[in-house]
Amino acid sequence: MPSPPLLPPKPLTPHDLRLACRNGTYSTTTSLTIPTVQCNLLVLPSRYAPSFTQLCARNPVSCPLLHSTLPGSKTTPLAPGANLATDLPKYNVYKDGKLLAEGDGIASVEKYWTEDHVGFLIGCSFSFEWRLAAAGFPPKHTLCVPVRCVPMFRTGVPLSPAGEFTGGCLVVSMRAYKEEDVAEVRRITRAFRRQHGEPVAWGWDGARMLGIEGKVREGLVDFGEWVGIDGEVGEVPVFWGCGVTPQVAVMESGIEGVVISHVPGCMFVTDVPVEDEEVSGLKL
Template structure:
């Protein structure tokens, strides 16, 4: 008799994924098998929380704020039983606006997160990649072997300032699509307004407008990993606002004290289904 096919592994639940991050056995949230909302994380001393909330309100495309913790709290109703200080794959730690060498890509920030810290969860474009893939437009970085982190670039577009945050610039993530598919890709992602929404620019003219044409043509990413653009089949770069933007704002601001963030590509995975992202309450 022919042998039965081997059983396929069941997709991890969001709780399983967070526990894997907590245990140090999951290193990225790129191309996950569980279609739930992913978030960027930024944690600041409480005295900067009002200014940062205002920064998000003034720059909603790059900084779509989903949830703000109480001072000292590491929990969120978006993920049952989660600990924001342990349940992301990797964290960055900043002191006085500068990345600490020993805080680059660490697995837990329990020792840095004090009773005075406030956590902010910001929408992530990884969330809408499910919709793109389901519609037949999977981002190329998801198809790489091994999977790569989406390319990200710091642009020359300044943020609208708020309080202490006066020197930030828009960061964008890039995905390559055939020029004839850009309109449909824009339509699909437009529905995810809490996850950066539709692209802010596309094509080589868009790259020039953002001040990053040279970097994109040469594959010189500021964050993430390069994924090529195949001009022979009509591909062009397409750019979305990116939740790494607040990290750049923190580094440019020179604020005092300890700040914490996710490492690009290492997001916080919530329990909220992708199709319910628009119903999230602040």
């Protein structure tokens, strides 16, 4: 009987991972063992860049802007030598607000990224999952076999508008924790202000406040994959701002031209150590 095919090993460094993405041999950045900052990617025609920058400034919890490129540039000082058009696992490409039908993501967007495009890197809550796991609070989706992408929900909370971006709503990622552990989870993640920081809501009252209680109770995710909440052991849902928020805002804006984004769960991995983003001394 032939041996089963070997799975590619997990990359050991951010550089290794980016090369694996470039070569098409790595498909997700969920549950990485590399403790460096991960980013959401959004790439827009340059005429929309000022309004998008303002959108991030007005909604810093859900849209924490880490870096924007010059028009046409695919590089970032967060990962010298990387190519933003090839070094993510998968991309989505939209034209005039409609997703181009190319399977479950595109491996390279070189042919779509023009001299007129500006890239934006936005903080991601995957960055602080390393710290949560080290403190004994690993997110449940990272423990699934196979690993799942964190559940994400569109809420009823509107964004503060900016320029062309007027119809967006807050998107949240959800992780389940025992109610007795929520205070410590809040404290740990609060230190990562540029990675969405502490939760925006928690518990079923929080889900109700966000307008998503029904969806959460039924496991009806808008993005990512459902991971259960075990009420018998005291778990409750905990919600963080999510970097899919600006994607939704851009798609709902009706702007023209080609827009590029990461596929949820397929982030850009930088060379910035997680601890460099951590603010010490923060208390409840």
